[in-house]
Amino acid sequence: MAERKSDIASADIGWRDYILPPLHPEGPGFVAVFAIVALGLWWLWTPLGLIGLALTAWCFYFFRDPDRVTPVREGLVVSPADGTVQMIGPAAPPFELGIGSEPLVRVSVFMSVFDCHVNRAPIAGAIIKDEYTPGKFINATLDKASEDNERQSLVIRTADGKDFAVVQIAGLVARRIRCDVREGQHVMTGQRFGMIRFGSRLDVYLPKGVSPLVSVGQKAVAGETVLADMNASEGPRQGEVR
Numbered sequence: 001m002a003e004r005k006s007d008i009a010s011a012d013i014g015w016r017d018y019i020l021p022p023l024h025p026e027g028p029g030f031v032a033v034f035a036i037v038a039l040g041l042w043w044l045w046t047p048l049g050l051i052g053l054a055l056t057a058w059c060f061y062f063f064r065d066p067d068r069v070t071p072v073r074e075g076l077v078v079s080p081a082d083g084t085v086q087m088i089g090p091a092a093p094p095f096e097l098g099i100g101s102e103p104l105v106r107v108s109v110f111m112s113v114f115d116c117h118v119n120r121a122p123i124a125g126a127i128i129k130d131e132y133t134p135g136k137f138i139n140a141t142l143d144k145a146s147e148d149n150e151r152q153s154l155v156i157r158t159a160d161g162k163d164f165a166v167v168q169i170a171g172l173v174a175r176r177i178r179c180d181v182r183e184g185q186h187v188m189t190g191q192r193f194g195m196i197r198f199g200s201r202l203d204v205y206l207p208k209g210v211s212p213l214v215s216v217g218q219k220a221v222a223g224e225t226v227l228a229d230m231n232a233s234e235g236p237r238q239g240e241v242r
Contacts, residue, residue, distance in 0.1 A: 215239025
């Protein structure tokens with residue numbers, strides 16, 4: 001009797017995907033520096049070398065860049081970052097984007113130094129605005145960080161004309177925002193577009209009439225967690241700790 005084939009595809013994930021994930025292009029240089037310092041510390045005093053080894057492992061972990069499985073149904077908005085959904089509520093988008101001062105629903109995802117820091121496009125579309133704004137480096141968990149901190153802002157316009165603002169915000173220890181896309185480019189949902197090191201926040205401003213489908217405190221996975229569905233009629237989703 002012939003073996004019945006499953007209708008559900010399975011992913012072939014080996015131990016290397018967990019232990020040795022791919023690195024972001026910025027990673028190897030930093031890992032090498034950490035490793036050299038660790039060797040020097042080991043030569044000075046073994047306990048210091050062990051600390052250096054742990055920091056080298058953390059550095060590798062920080063710059064990891066694993067593949068993600070992005071839902072491809074039209075209208076889905078995915079998280080641009082790994083981390084915790086920190087704030088959901090109305091807020092005026094950055095003034096430099098020129099999309100008005102009327103408050104829009106903002107979903108903020110905070111990345112700790114232990115989260116993957118590769119950022120991904122929340123929705124497919126054309127980048128119609130690309131703006132860098134210098135600023136401070138206060139704690140990214142504070143609401144005022146949206147206005148005061150260094151940031152890189154994008155406006156992505158979908159095929160049906162809806163505008164999404166996506167803002168990379170530097171944090172307390174973050175000192176470099178990397179954005180690899182520019183005005184005029186087209187991005188796919190879940191496409192890598194940059195990163196921030198080390199510890200920061202991503203804000204997504206949803207168009208009017210689009211409700212968030214995540215809750216404050218929820219863990220988000222970049223490119224996978226659905227933040228909103230433009231085709232859904234469901235209102236803002238509530239959650240509770242259990």
